[in-house]
Amino acid sequence: MPMTENIKINIKNLWFYYNDHPILEDISLEIPQNTITAVTGPSGQGKSTFLMTLNRLWESIEETRIKGHIEIRFGSDFQNIYDKRYNVSDLRRQVGMVFQVPNPLPMSIYNNIAFPLKLKGENNKTLGSFRVEDALKRSFLWDEVKDRLNEDARALSGGQQQRLCIARALVLNPQVLLLDEPTSSLDDKSGRVIEDLLLELKKDCTMILVSHYLDQVKRIADSGMVLSDRQMKQQW
Amino acid sequence: MKPEFFDRLFNYFSWGCSILLVGAVLTIVGFLIANGYQSLNLHLIFDDTRPLDAIFLKSQVFDGLFPAIAGTLFLITLSIIVAIPLGLATGIFLAEYCPPKIKGSFSLLFDILAGIPSIVVGLFGFCVTIFLHHYFYTRLFPCLLISALSLAFLVLPYIIRTTQISLETLPLSVRLTAPSLGATKLQNIFYVLLPSSLSGILSGIILSIGRCAEDTAVIMLTGAVATAGIPKSVFSSFEALPFYIYYISSQYSDNSELMKGYGACLILLFICISLFVFAHWIKKRLSQKILYRP
Numbered sequence: 001m002p003m004t005e006n007i008k009i010n011i012k013n014l015w016f017y018y019n020d021h022p023i024l025e026d027i028s029l030e031i032p033q034n035t036i037t038a039v040t041g042p043s044g045q046g047k048s049t050f051l052m053t054l055n056r057l058w059e060s061i062e063e064t065r066i067k068g069h070i071e072i073r074f075g076s077d078f079q080n081i082y083d084k085r086y087n088v089s090d091l092r093r094q095v096g097m098v099f100q101v102p103n104p105l106p107m108s109i110y111n112n113i114a115f116p117l118k119l120k121g122e123n124n125k126t127l128g129s130f131r132v133e134d135a136l137k138r139s140f141l142w143d144e145v146k147d148r149l150n151e152d153a154r155a156l157s158g159g160q161q162q163r164l165c166i167a168r169a170l171v172l173n174p175q176v177l178l179l180d181e182p183t184s185s186l187d188d189k190s191g192r193v194i195e196d197l198l199l200e201l202k203k204d205c206t207m208i209l210v211s212h213y214l215d216q217v218k219r220i221a222d223s224g225m226v227l228s229d230r231q232m233k234q235q236w
Numbered sequence: 237m238k239p240e241f242f243d244r245l246f247n248y249f250s251w252g253c254s255i256l257l258v259g260a261v262l263t264i265v266g267f268l269i270a271n272g273y274q275s276l277n278l279h280l281i282f283d284d285t286r287p288l289d290a291i292f293l294k295s296q297v298f299d300g301l302f303p304a305i306a307g308t309l310f311l312i313t314l315s316i317i318v319a320i321p322l323g324l325a326t327g328i329f330l331a332e333y334c335p336p337k338i339k340g341s342f343s344l345l346f347d348i349l350a351g352i353p354s355i356v357v358g359l360f361g362f363c364v365t366i367f368l369h370h371y372f373y374t375r376l377f378p379c380l381l382i383s384a385l386s387l388a389f390l391v392l393p394y395i396i397r398t399t400q401i402s403l404e405t406l407p408l409s410v411r412l413t414a415p416s417l418g419a420t421k422l423q424n425i426f427y428v429l430l431p432s433s434l435s436g437i438l439s440g441i442i443l444s445i446g447r448c449a450e451d452t453a454v455i456m457l458t459g460a461v462a463t464a465g466i467p468k469s470v471f472s473s474f475e476a477l478p479f480y481i482y483y484i485s486s487q488y489s490d491n492s493e494l495m496k497g498y499g500a501c502l503i504l505l506f507i508c509i510s511l512f513v514f515a516h517w518i519k520k521r522l523s524q525k526i527l528y529r530p
Binding site: 060172 | 336414
């Protein structure tokens with residue numbers, strides 16, 4: 001069992017309901033800092049839902065509710081992310097998310113990466129462009145796009161689009177990164193590039209990776225759990 | 237019988253229906269052009285007044301269509317200016333904020349509103365005017381403003397429902413992108429959801445423009461008259477092309493007047509097409525501007 005000071009996320013007795021049907025039942029888990037935790041299991045068992053409980057994104061979906069307790073350590077103290085006083089936008093800036101299918105917005109590459117900064121109200125252009133460049137470098141995309149930052153992001157290849165989405169999540173320097181099958185829509189080669197990237201990001205981020213590929217999990221995950229029949233069946 | 241037979245039958249039937257409709261449209265337009273092209277000239281629009289003098293209001297056009305064209309354009313502009321913000325806001329409310337329990341009844345009400353005959357809306361506008369005239373402001377009569385408000389009321393359901401449906405049918409992946417990056421609900425609506433559903437919303441607005449341009453029943457009860465000149469303010473009565481067409485086709489005294497009616501039809505058709513093209517151009521420019529601004 002990891003020591004308490006290394007714990008980044010603490011999940012206690014988490015239940016999740018959609019239309020009053022339970023999707024997740026009584027999940028308790030501690031996730032250590034600067035690790036990759038894999039979530040595997042059959043399709044439709046609430047793996048994506050589990051990720052969305054960690055940045056409260058499920059709140060955008062109607063007729064859902066949650067029971068239980070999730071704490072994330074930002075700085076030295078644990079923060080109950082479901083505390084009414086806790087700002088959900090702030091939470092999502094600290095807990096970034098990358099989806100299964102790359103979802104670049106219909107705007108230029110630069111504007112995609114700068115979009116979270118704009119949402120936050122940061123208007124300093126020089127600092128902004130520095131951070132965009134930094135995020136693109138950290139996601140291994142800078143060399144491929146530095147000469148065409150003003151082109152439509154949707155013109156990039158699938159693998160590049162997914163790295164763009166990772167860069168967009170990284171531009172705010174999140175402490176936690178949620179990855180929902182980030183390589184499943186990509187070919188093997190592009191998938192490997194993303195895997196290397198995730199290993200590199202481990203020094204800055206705590207990552208939770210939903211994946212179907214057991215070999216991928218073996219390659220990059222430090223620990224993991226299997227979700228099946230709405231419950232956590234196995235932890236390693 | 238083989239299923240392929242029905243497949244082919246249905247295919248032919250669909251083709252037949254489409255050709256029939258396209259043929260009907262072409263026949264109407266062809267008929268109008270054949271009858272109207274001879275009277276279509278500057279004299280029809282400006283009578284004996286010099287066009288520039290008429291446009292800059294230096295002299296009045298008495299027997300031309302210029303006041304009716306201007307009246308129609310004023311009417312469309314005013315109605316759309318009133319209807320767009322109201323309709324967009326209501327559509328956004330229904331799609332994004334309305335509690336599910338009352339959404340059904342609200343949607344039903346707007347659908348009923350969409351089905352109200354325009355003459356009833358005109359009568360309603362007329363009654364409201366009489367009420368206001370009696371109790372609040374005796375100098376208020378049916379006028380451009382009342383017509384525009386009544387027309388806005390008539391087209392609001394189109395804008396509301398198209399806005400609502402375009403927003404609601406956006407896929408969840410588009411819906412969740414901005415919130416996952418820290419966007420508030422309002423930021424998500426303005427930066428992502430509205431731009432992504434612009435095409436649907438614009439088609440509702442285009443439909444409304446067409447309705448404002450052609451509707452006669454509403455305006456004949458709320459302020460349109462046969463001769464008024466260019467309206468001096470929104471409280472003046474006004475001329476409008478559809479009303480002119482109705483008036484001339486029911487009261488013409490000789491063939492040349494009837495021909496002027498055909499000319500007016502062509503001009504109305506031309507205005508509608510130009511507005512549609514303009515709206516499409518705006519659609520293209522707007523989405524570029526919203527999504528690609530540096």
